[in-house]
Amino acid sequence: MIRVLFFGMLATKTGTREAELELKKQGATVSDVLDEVRRRFDGFPDGPLLFAVNEEQADLSSPVKDGDEVAIMPPFSGG
Amino acid sequence: MIRVLFFGMLATKTGTREAELELKKQGATVSDVLDEVRRRFDGFPDGPLLFAVNEEQADLSSPVKDGDEVAIMPPFSGG
Amino acid sequence: MSDEVRIQEEDFSIEEEVRRLRASSKRIGAVVTFLGTARDFSEGKTIEAIEFEQYAGMALKALKQLRQATLERFDVVDVRIVHRVSTMKPGEQIVLIAVASEHRKEAFEACSWCIDTLKETVPLWKKEITPEGESWVVPHP
């Protein structure tokens, strides 16, 4: 089971701050997580996205394994 | 009569903060004041100097008339 | 409360942060601070309040990495960073970056780089509350 977190406008759009999903595939990546999220949440934004796996910045090719926490984030706007 | 002011290391070198001098010449400039100061204070520094006439920055060619206050200053070192 | 890097709801004191920063060394000749404050107007809209969401855990970690990167990249003595995450009204303090160095050039460069990089690397999101409703801020590229 993978825990997926949504922030900012993504949480507003999906209507939730987190989701759980199962990745059957061996050698899954953040890209697979995003595909699954797009299947589940209709109209999930295309716009620029940032990713983190277990609180470290990641990209679409970063590996994801069972038990990981994957964050899908809009561009940061702190400061 | 012209009032001449010395600051910083120039006051230390001349041993005074101010001097009075008479300029006989018509159309005198800061340059004439400096010449007179050099005559009066032996070993007056050659180094870079800044000038002001009546509290406004001036240069060697600035006019000086009776009653003016002329400051002869080492490079500034505030801040 | 004396941590060099903090994310907190409560307000902070510039004086207090600069005092702590300067306590680290008497070699310090320059302190440059950047204070970000909430404006009442942004891109044509009246702002009633702003609110920040953070990816807790990752945000603080990213802020600590930012401080470390600033210390490694510039010849500076110390750096402090505080970012607030509560709801703030126009005029309130949002973020403070304070940098101390021996000479001023490095402090200016480091402080400016630090706030630019904070905006790019720290998972914080700003929401603006206007008379017409709420909207998430989309940063300019």
Place this chain on the structure above:
Amino acid sequence: MSDEVRIQEEDFSIEEEVRRLRASSKRIGAVVTFLGTARDFSEGKTIEAIEFEQYAGMALKALKQLRQATLERFDVVDVRIVHRVSTMKPGEQIVLIAVASEHRKEAFEACSWCIDTLKETVPLWKKEITPEGESWVVPHP
């Protein structure tokens, strides 16, 4: 004491200066401050204290002109400048320049330009008091 530009013997409070600066507008989104402090060591010499001499009258006038020039040259909201002239020990505050603007880039540029220009245009002279005696500081070109 609430003048935007001052030369004074007594110490100042960054918090207080920034508070006064920010009171001028709610459009302010960025405040950059430069604080110059007395160091205990300079070019190989131990410093016991420093002392400033000013050309009273001209120094304050030059500082006011500097504030005006900064406001004209940069897109900033307000500027405050305080310079002390008493005898100061290492660690003490010497000078503060605080600049407020809508966006941060202008505040950084204006603050940095302002302290550079202060050093060139304001008739103040620093004397360093070391265990070996006193000497006037010769600025680097």
